Amino acid sequence: MNVPQITRRKFLTAATLAGAGLAVGPLPSLAAWQVSSVPKPERIVPTICGACGNHCGLLVHVKAGRPWRVTGNPDHDISRGKVCARGQAHVLDIYNPDRLTQPLKRTADGKYEPIPWEQAYQEIAAKLQAILAASGPGAVFWADHPKSVKWYTDRFMDAIGSPNKISHPTTCHTGRTVGFNMTLGTVPNSDFDDSQYIVLIGRNPAEGINPSMLSGITAAREKGARLVVVDPRMNNTAMLADDWLAIRAGTDLALVLAWAHVLIAENLYDADFVNKNGVGFEQLAQVVKQYTPEWAEPITGIKADTIRRIAREMGKVRPRAFIDPSWYGAFGCHYANSTQTARAVAIVNALLGNINRRGGLVLPKGVKLGSLDAAKHPEPPKPKLARADGAGVPGGRFPLALGNFGIPQMIPELVEQGVYKAGFVYHHNPARAITDPTRMAEALRKLELLVVIDIFPSETAMLAHYVLPETMYVEMDDLIRTFPGKRPQVLIRQRVVPPVADVRPGSEIVTELAQAVGIGQYFNFTEEDVNRAWLKPLGITLEEMKQKGVLDGPEPWQEGLPAAGIGTPSKKVEFFSKRFESAGFDAVPAWIPPQTAVPAGDPGAFRMLRGHQAIHTHNTTAVNPHLMGITHRYGLERIWINAGRAEALGIADGDWVVVENEMASGTVRAHVTEAIHPESIFMPTAYGCASPAQRVANGVGISPNVFTPIAMEAISAHAMMAEVVVKVRKADAAERSAAEERAAEALDRWKAAVKAGRRA
Numbered sequence: 001m002n003v004p005q006i007t008r009r010k011f012l013t014a015a016t017l018a019g020a021g022l023a024v025g026p027l028p029s030l031a032a033w034q035v036s037s038v039p040k041p042e043r044i045v046p047t048i049c050g051a052c053g054n055h056c057g058l059l060v061h062v063k064a065g066r067p068w069r070v071t072g073n074p075d076h077d078i079s080r081g082k083v084c085a086r087g088q089a090h091v092l093d094i095y096n097p098d099r100l101t102q103p104l105k106r107t108a109d110g111k112y113e114p115i116p117w118e119q120a121y122q123e124i125a126a127k128l129q130a131i132l133a134a135s136g137p138g139a140v141f142w143a144d145h146p147k148s149v150k151w152y153t154d155r156f157m158d159a160i161g162s163p164n165k166i167s168h169p170t171t172c173h174t175g176r177t178v179g180f181n182m183t184l185g186t187v188p189n190s191d192f193d194d195s196q197y198i199v200l201i202g203r204n205p206a207e208g209i210n211p212s213m214l215s216g217i218t219a220a221r222e223k224g225a226r227l228v229v230v231d232p233r234m235n236n237t238a239m240l241a242d243d244w245l246a247i248r249a250g251t252d253l254a255l256v257l258a259w260a261h262v263l264i265a266e267n268l269y270d271a272d273f274v275n276k277n278g279v280g281f282e283q284l285a286q287v288v289k290q291y292t293p294e295w296a297e298p299i300t301g302i303k304a305d306t307i308r309r310i311a312r313e314m315g316k317v318r319p320r321a322f323i324d325p326s327w328y329g330a331f332g333c334h335y336a337n338s339t340q341t342a343r344a345v346a347i348v349n350a351l352l353g354n355i356n357r358r359g360g361l362v363l364p365k366g367v368k369l370g371s372l373d374a375a376k377h378p379e380p381p382k383p384k385l386a387r388a389d390g391a392g393v394p395g396g397r398f399p400l401a402l403g404n405f406g407i408p409q410m411i412p413e414l415v416e417q418g419v420y421k422a423g424f425v426y427h428h429n430p431a432r433a434i435t436d437p438t439r440m441a442e443a444l445r446k447l448e449l450l451v452v453i454d455i456f457p458s459e460t461a462m463l464a465h466y467v468l469p470e471t472m473y474v475e476m477d478d479l480i481r482t483f484p485g486k487r488p489q490v491l492i493r494q495r496v497v498p499p500v501a502d503v504r505p506g507s508e509i510v511t512e513l514a515q516a517v518g519i520g521q522y523f524n525f526t527e528e529d530v531n532r533a534w535l536k537p538l539g540i541t542l543e544e545m546k547q548k549g550v551l552d553g554p555e556p557w558q559e560g561l562p563a564a565g566i567g568t569p570s571k572k573v574e575f576f577s578k579r580f581e582s583a584g585f586d587a588v589p590a591w592i593p594p595q596t597a598v599p600a601g602d603p604g605a606f607r608m609l610r611g612h613q614a615i616h617t618h619n620t621t622a623v624n625p626h627l628m629g630i631t632h633r634y635g636l637e638r639i640w641i642n643a644g645r646a647e648a649l650g651i652a653d654g655d656w657v658v659v660e661n662e663m664a665s666g667t668v669r670a671h672v673t674e675a676i677h678p679e680s681i682f683m684p685t686a687y688g689c690a691s692p693a694q695r696v697a698n699g700v701g702i703s704p705n706v707f708t709p710i711a712m713e714a715i716s717a718h719a720m721m722a723e724v725v726v727k728v729r730k731a732d733a734a735e736r737s738a739a740e741e742r743a744a745e746a747l748d749r750w751k752a753a754v755k756a757g758r759r760a
């Protein structure tokens with residue numbers, strides 16, 4: 001099978017023409033138009049966006065008591081004055097008619113009735129106490145997507161004695177994080193702005209948006225830096241690249257090992273840095289001897305000459321060359337080899353001597369906050385029990401996994417075994433975001449108590465005994481947060497407008513719940529007390545913080561490795577990892593093929609890849625009529641399929657196709673394109689909402705998770721989300737008409753939502 005033959009020039013020409021079309025005519029710029037034609041807002045409030053995990057600094061302009069316009073806070077280093085489409089649109093979801101507006105209780109017939117907050121707290125507390133008395137604290141889990149409220153939820157779990165704090169990372173970045181932590185003691189930030197050579201492997205900041213990455217890449221490109229994008233799919237960041245390497249999915253480890261080989265064999269690595277700051281270089285050199293570019297070519301589908309050229313180019317401009325540590329795609333949680341891929345990436349960076357160097361990888365500099373006075377505000381003792389899922393438990397099943405995040409895809413197994421009996425789910429949607437949502441939903445249904453705190457009736461909320469509605473970010477004050485990095489910062493989120501419904505902020509919900517459960521003594525403070533105590537050593541007042549929204553931390557980042565070394569046990573870069581060795585894994589990364597192979601010669605079989613789109617956040621924003629409007633307009637819910645493979649299957653662009661495997665089957669339209677490797681299809685991750693109560697989202701597209709079994713990668717226990725083979729075929733007439741009917745209904749619901757929005 002050949003790698004698609006598509007030139008970057010073809011794509012750029014099309015993009016440039018489209019851009020030129022827009023530039024024709026004497027139109028003023030958007031910014032100029034906004035200034036000249038729009039009356040002044042009443043107030044502008046600095047705060048933090050809540051539409052995704054980047055937490056960009058926003059300035060929310062308020063008119064007639066409503067958020068009216070959102071602009072970027074130029075002082076915030078992550079966003080640098082930029083706001084993406086989601087940041088613009090999600091703020092309006094406070095008025096979304098499908099929003100949760102009051103506490104709900106499930107009735108005997110499976111419907112939901114509104115109840116007062118006090119009743120909800122009392123009933124939840126009574127059930128929880130009964131479960132704690134009968135089964136102990138190990139029967140309770142709390143699953144969330146980290147936000148600052150996590151400080152409260154962790155305290156709540158400590159106070160009841162349960163170690164089972166769970167979060168999303170095994171379905172996001174765990175493989176990457178464990179690989180880097182074990183090698184460099186942390187996950188560094190890339191210093192894009194000052195780099196001369198950037199390699200992105202399965203990282204697409206133009207769509208898996210991180211605004212500062214894009215600004216940094218653009219700034220570096222303008223100064224002549226080269227950009228290499230490695231992705232089986234020509235993602236939107238590849239449009240900016242000098243090289244797009246259309247690698248065979250799941251084989252990045254072979255490519256990175258071959259780069260290590262060339263750097264060492266051709267003496268291009270930074271020997272001074274390695275001798276001074278590394279352990280196990282000899283073992284590394286021995287292992288990668290075999291991994292020549294010629295060895296990697298048939299595995300990856302990338303020409304040996306190209307592999308060698310890029311290693312030489314990196315070696316030439318080191319230390320201002322790096323491979324970005326990445327996030328989700330490729331080696332966050334996708335393949336059986338992802339954790340070792342991350343280790344190999346960390347190792348190549350260390351060979352380039354770029355660790356904590358300008359234009360290389362920066363060890364993030366933190367900001368040390370104060371703490372509450374423990375004499376007045378006693379801290380709950382830490383739980384004595386070991387985590388039920390074994391994450392990070394010495395001698396357990398997953399000793400190297402991240403103990404502070406746990407393993408959400410093990411919830412079904414632990415419910416089935418009778419371990420978990422009660423669950424709290426906060427700002428997280430396991431019945432959609434985790435692999436095999438059907439099994440997850442069955443398990444959640446078996447719990448004696450499920451409490452979901454959300455802003456929308458998610459799939460998980462629709463399984464809960466109690467649903468508690470939270471304020472949205474523009475309606476609430478929040479705990480201070482810090483941003484470690486090259487420019488360490490302190491940020492605050494604050495209330496812009498009062499809540500539009502009977503909703504409460506997470507910190508208040510946890511505090512009130514704690515009081516009802518009888519552990520209120522650990523919550524004898526207000527959020528303001530905490531913020532003031534945290535800010536105290538920084539010499540910043542809460543008032544100053546609220547006025548500015550973001551302030552620089554007191555201590556600037558400094559180039560070079562710290563005198564005390566880095567955060568590994570040896571304090572050095574661990575080319576050889578004793579921790580890997582003692583846990584039974586390769587101490588120096590060696591080639592591991594992906595666990596599943598696409599059967600050769602089967603015309604309908606593909607590996608299923610997945611990824612983010614610029615206009616949606618996971619499963620949160622498909623409810624938003626503005627953002628879903630973009631999806632409808634451009635058919636963004638379609639799966640990508642390689643043109644040559646599609647032709648062989650009789651599939652034309654826009655055709656309805658059936659995607660199926662032993663777990664599920666779904667019908668969706670096809671985007672037929674040269675810009676994806678023939679072996680894989682690509683499915684966007686924002687679609688396939690199964691909650692009828694989310695009227696704009698429901699019925700649009702399909703979700704990759706329904707095709708993905710629950711699995712645990714051996715080292716970091718991530719969910720191996722791309723170890724999935726599916727079959728694709730053209731839909732027959734009956735399948736097509738059923739799908740068209742479903743799509744037409746979804747479109748009608750969207751049109752109704754747009755109309756209702758215009759009237760509001």
Ligand SMILES: Nc1nc2c(c(=O)[nH]1)N[C@H]1C(S)=C(S)[C@@H](COP(=O)(O)OP(=O)(O)OC[C@H]3O[C@@H](n4cnc5c(=O)[nH]c(N)nc54)[C@H](O)[C@@H]3O)O[C@H]1N2
Pocket residue numbers: 052053172173201202203204205207208209210230231232233235247248249250251252326327328329330332334609610611612613614615616617618682722
């Ligand atoms: N718009 C938007 N931005 C977001 C988010 C969001 O939901 N929406 N979420 C945030 C979060 S939580 C995350 S984790 C990040 C995710 O950010 P990324 O990790 O950059 O995003 P993805 O699109 O998941 O994956 C990037 C690319 O990996 C490619 N890929 C898949 N398999 C392979 C492989 O085997 N090898 C290689 N080399 N590439 C592969 C995919 O084709 C995809 O283009 O985005 C963050 N930013």
Ligand SMILES: Nc1nc2c(c(=O)[nH]1)N[C@H]1C(S)=C(S)[C@@H](COP(=O)(O)OP(=O)(O)OC[C@H]3O[C@@H](n4cnc5c(=O)[nH]c(N)nc54)[C@H](O)[C@@H]3O)O[C@H]1N2
Pocket residue numbers: 050144145168171172328426427428429430432433434453454455456458470471472473617618619620685686703704705
């Ligand atoms: N199908 C699918 N699966 C995925 C992904 C995907 O995009 N699609 N992405 C993968 C990745 S990279 C990640 S990080 C995880 C993310 O997985 P999740 O953590 O589940 O994803 P989110 O979309 O961030 O949050 C989910 C829930 O939080 C609710 N929510 C949003 N804002 C608030 C708020 O302010 N307060 C409260 N209480 N609730 C809120 C949303 O309504 C939604 O129900 O999923 C992984 N799995």
Ligand code: SF4
Pocket residue numbers: 049050051052053054055056079082083084085086087088209210211
């Ligand atoms: S990237 Fe967009 S959605 Fe995410 S925090 Fe920034 S502005 Fe908000």
Ligand SMILES: [Mo]
Pocket residue numbers: 171172173328
């Ligand atoms: Mo993520």
